[in-house]
Amino acid sequence: MAIEDYRNASARSRDNDPDARIGLTLPIRSGQNGFFKSSSTLLEQTKTNLKNLLLTVKGERLAQPEFGSNIFNLLFENFEPGLEKKLEESIKSTVAQWLPHVIIKTLIIDAQDDENFVGISVGFAVRTDPNSTESISLTLARGG
């Protein structure tokens, strides 16, 4: 379970402060003043966090065996009509558990059985600012 719902009203004021940084972004690169490149808005940071969460397999993270999603495990399932529904439920439950401040607006899953990949596109917003949306797209190769 997420430590705390750390996003409250102060997150909005932090977004407006040009000097305040939120956290590290992916891919990890060098930023200003010798620090890692970091985000300056909650939405930008949430994009990185969501990507990190969905691409982590359960059991992969040290000392946090429940952290992550089981998307990669589902990719080894037989290709059947219910696969997209399973992926959708898995993503929604994972996000609800670990990123409770995220609202999923759109979730498009494109499972291509003949191309051996699954494309996942997630449009989302954060509870402090539901009108601003952002999206991530993941392309995962299926087993084989």
Place this chain on the structure above:
Amino acid sequence: MASTKLMPKPVNYLNKNFNNFKADLIEYAKTYFPQSYADFNEASPGMMFIEMASYVGDVLSFYIDEQFRESLLAYAEERKTV
């Protein structure tokens, strides 16, 4: 002019497991880097690094405890230490 004395940082030698290291590192980041880092959700890459450091601390603490125990004859368990 008043002399400035450096206050010693409180060091707790008993908080040596994963959760305690993690809590201490989070507290440290909140205290010394409030403008540079504010994302303490497990999903963030920064927390990933904090947890990795906590894990290393947990493992090293285990070996420190084990070595100390082996230095006491009454509690030693390995043949080579008795």
